[in-house]
Amino acid sequence: MFKYIKNDLPASIVVFFVALPLCLGIALASGAPLFSGVIAGIIGGIIVGSLSGSTVGVSGPAAGLAAIVLTAISTLGSYENFLVAVVLGGIIQILFGILKAGIIGYYFPSSVIKGMLTGIGIIIILKQIPHFFGYDSNPEGAWSFMQIDGENSFSELFNMTNYIKPGSALIGVIALSILLFWDKILSKKGKFFQVIQGPLVVVIVGIIFYFLTKSNDVLSISASHLVSVPIPEDVGSFLNQFSFPNFSAITNTEVWIVAFTIALVASLETLLCVEATDKLDPHKNVTPTNRELLAQGVGNVISGLVGGLPITQVIVRSSANIQSGGRTKLSAIIHGFLLLISVIIIPRLLNMIPLSVLASILLIVGYKLAKPALFKKMYELGWKQWIPFTVTVVGIVFTDLLVGIFLGLTVGIVVILIKSYQNSHFLHIEDKSNGKHKIKMTFAEEVTFFNKGAILKELDSLPRDTYLELDVRKTRYLDNDIIEILEDFAYKAKERNIDINLISERGIVENPPSFIEFFKLRPKTA
Template identity: 50%
Template sequence: MKQVSPFQTLTQYKSSYFKQDFPASLSVFLVAMPLCLGIALASGAPLFSGLVAGMIGGIVVGLLSGSEISVSGPAAGLAVIVADAITKIGSYEAFLVAVVLAGLIQLILGLIKAGRFSSFFPDSVIKGMLVAIGIVIILKQIPHALGRDNDYEGEFEFQQLADGENTISEIYRAIETASTGAVIISFVSIVFLIAWERTAGRSTRAFFKNFPAALVVVIIGVGLNEFFRVAVPSWYLGDTAHQHMVQIPTIAVGKSLFSIFDFPDFSVLGNLKVYGIAATIAIVASLETLLNLEASDRLDSGKRISSTSQELVAQGVGNMLSGLIGGLPVTSVVVRTSANVYGGARTRISTVLHGFFLMVAVFLGGPLLNYIPLSCLAAVLIMVGYKLAKPAIFKKTYRDGWSQFVPFIVTVAGIVFTDLLIGIALGSVVGIVYVLITNFQSTFKMTRDGHKVTIEFEKDLYFLSKPQLKEALGSLQPGDTVLIDGTKAPFIDHDIFNILHDYSDIAKVQGIDYELKNVVLNRRKGNMRLAQG
């Protein structure tokens, strides 16, 4: 396994990769398009701002990224922060200044190699994050598949902002108000995707492996909806102005193509609130990016190791540019990355192409793309979610032991019932506790042969081993001959050292022959050795 280089990818790119990167980019584009719009809507920002961020995340961050398969764009996890920041600072143009500054902070973090801190997250937590996101995708897309589109696309928090429902109650409402047309479209789409994938796995024909199934699903969805319009009007989901469809805003007649861009108001640089907002965005966006990068490496079939610091540089440049032309903050996003991987992407070219497709959609294809029903895109996302959260993953993690399964399941539950960052925090705390418990379970070995007792240290001893050690010393009996052997413990905590030293007085009173061998506070520093005997 080796770290990837963006420049090496471009210079050594093989035309054979394009057969996989191109269809993958179309799949990511179809998934990213409604997410960009939904997150912009939830953020209280102009709809075009989400698409602008998607273009920047694809083209700019994609080219500079430290990962071959990671896909960046506006993130649902920042929606609440963005909405609150716009309100506090007074205007979207002022908020864009904070986005530019956040990008500058990320650029600096990347240059000082701060990305290495991502390695501190337990593996079980990263695995739990992927599974949880898969579950959330399925739960959040079920209402869209049933024709209830009250909540915006890209919403991942349990408590929903758009309609006051939560993930579970939204599904209940969707069942109550299910649209026959949406159900048929999503059902047919899911069946088609399953059949296509099975055919691709068994067939020797390259067509099924290289042609994007998501694109065919979109064509099916549009075709069925247009059929309903003519044959069964009550099942028809609407047209380009209806909430059940993709709704890319169109450029007003007589307006320049560049009218979609907003520009930062740098007159607010004297406002201290801008800097606080910028720091918050930089920290949260960087944290989400690093977590998602760890997850993307796990998904990468090529087993490549991404450069986390290079990714922070890429995100910094991307956010600076996004803020300068009116886009939302960008981060690496697991949903789009997963769609990229399962679409068969080999290199970053897939990510870059999806950014170009978003650009074409904004400038040229909006009216046509607005005929796509959200229910068929929900089917695509449900399949992505299933691949992330297969039952086999739960079984394998359970077999790995409680130290892996408990942090994993806590992470899953935390993300599903709160949000991404809270779930990760809960899982990490539990994971660290299990690491500590595991580490201090076998710090020493106690053996007894009649009245001859040996307590041999197996590794460094820290204060967390105090209860075990006190229990072992408390089990000693009058007449015992005891040897405490610290040869294998280069470091002994001060509390442990004091317990062992103080017990020599207790041993004399109780008639215990007590000997310390190579027991030191810190052998590496060579200080405070307690002589044998």
């Protein structure tokens, strides 16, 4: 695990700076104590990172669960009651892992996964532009189209124009310029510029800028435009930030409903992120999904026990890790320790980092996820890829992550059904023989009830006086619904003077008396 420490250490620093404001922002958007987001980030890094089989995935509090958490805290009456649901949700996830439920993630089409990544990239860009210019009215964790203040992703861009802060905008532009220059030019000049990452440099530059402009009336950056980490005065006040579950609420039915909701949504989001992260990984490592569910479950149990938010694997931090050169799980683990150390030792220093600097880092992350070249590539792959991809992107941008994925998956299933409908058989009109049309119909390898409509249409459209060759030699699975259709058609064929020759691996059968009996006696291997 320490073989690639030179890659993992700088990557962990980048992930740390991306994760810190997200942990705080998601906690704020969830209506939970700010420190609960940091706890979840620490546990997601250290505990889940250690147990997970993912080499580059990073776990922590997820924006996709913010609305669920916000509603659940109100429904259950207190944050301590909600923590019981988090613990139970983690136990349910462990059961999912034991029952091998991780395979679900493999049934999402590639076009939907790519659409998810692109949609998240666009959302990152939309949500960070206001922070980049110093308009910080909403927490970094409010990733849905509709925000907690009634505004949306686009209305915030218009509101921003009246609240641009010169100091935040200037350091944002400087930070973005340094990041681009570092990535495009300096990183190719030598190993030093690969080990020392651009995001670390711009954070240091941002703190220096804050110090130099503190007394400048125009360029000074107010506290509302800086990172805000809770500052404990002593050990006692630090420990007082932890919350503990009220297990007397375990008999409450609502607690169990919330627990199952957290387990299902967190597991689905994790599996989707695992699939997406594996696609982004340049080294093409494959994450064991059942082990990932077990790791997430353990993480959620521990997070709930000490007052943290629910945890999932998260694509923003994972993609930042990959783009920064992370190679092993060590980068995720180190980032967890950096979160822990920072909130204990240097909270005041962290609170000098301008949010616009962190926004510039996330703008780069968002662009790399939603490159225009990807839209062109997906379009060139044809409508079967383009439509589910586009629906997923639009759904995520204008609703939220899970709704967008569901819409994309639904369209993907419809596309599969259409293609299945079209590809169930091949119809060849060859010539006329003895005054009859000679038509050959070849069935595909798998013919299911989805193909009923297409086959019925073709059989009903056959003209009178037809000689039909029905070839099932390549067919390995024939649904009973299709056999019944053929059985019914055999009776109609006599009235329309249609002769049927059934061609199978057992030979040719002329006008079989019963399709049901024929396929019942057919070898199982066929």
